[in-house]
Amino acid sequence: MLRILLVLLLFSCTVFGIENKKEPIVIEADTLEYLKKNSMIIYKGNVVVKKGDFTLKSDLLKIFLDEKGDIKKITATGNVRFVKGNRKGKSEKAEYFKDKNYLILSGNAELQQDSNIIEGEEIVYYLDTEKAEVKGKHKRVRSIFFPEEKGKEK
Numbered sequence: 001m002l003r004i005l006l007v008l009l010l011f012s013c014t015v016f017g018i019e020n021k022k023e024p025i026v027i028e029a030d031t032l033e034y035l036k037k038n039s040m041i042i043y044k045g046n047v048v049v050k051k052g053d054f055t056l057k058s059d060l061l062k063i064f065l066d067e068k069g070d071i072k073k074i075t076a077t078g079n080v081r082f083v084k085g086n087r088k089g090k091s092e093k094a095e096y097f098k099d100k101n102y103l104i105l106s107g108n109a110e111l112q113q114d115s116n117i118i119e120g121e122e123i124v125y126y127l128d129t130e131k132a133e134v135k136g137k138h139k140r141v142r143s144i145f146f147p148e149e150k151g152k153e154k
Contacts, residue, residue: 023051023052024051025049025050025051026049026050026051027043027047027048027049027050027061028046028047028048029043029044029045029046029047029048029061030044030045030046031043031044031045032044039064039065039066039067039069039072040062040063040064040065041062041063041065042060042061042062042063043060043061043062044059044060045059045060046059047059047060047061047076049061049076053084053085054082054083054084055082055083055084056076056080056081056082056094057079057080057081057082058076058077058078058079058080058081058094059077059078059079060075060076060077060078061074061075061076061077062074062075062077070098071098072098072099073095073096073097073098074095074096075093075094075095075096076093076094076095077092077093077094078092078093079092080092080093080094080105082094086113086114087111087112087113088111088112089105089109089110089111089112090108090109090110091105091106091107091108091109091110091123092106092107092108093105093106093107094106100126101126101128102124102125102126103124103125104122104123104124104125105122105123106121106122106123107121107122108121109121109122109123109134111123114146115144115146116143116144116145116146117142117143117144118134118141118142118143118144119134119141119142119143120134120135120136120141120142121135121136121137121138121139122134122135122137123135
């Protein structure tokens, strides 16, 4: 479970700019739409977000801004996939809420580190308390852990 918590923490820190603030975040998409009245930036079509060795892909990415122009919430929807080193994940939707500092992966959510996997319909991770909840509304939660071999170095 500790590995999964580390995966969630590294994912959320990397995607939302907490880790290594000096590295640029590069976002590419087929289209970009800025809606000043709605305080929103929308990236559509083959969205790719890169920061260092982290890559996130989705069909749609929305960045919601507060009245000062700071990020309030970020959502990625449609075939969400992300990779960082030996960690990867997928879901139908990923949401980050800055004010309460938590992350939700929903819709066949899966996190994987090496061969270890955790699956559920929804994974909620609270960054401040490092608490994770994996929910299986219509199907059961599943974890697959492989024991480490003695004497094997990582």
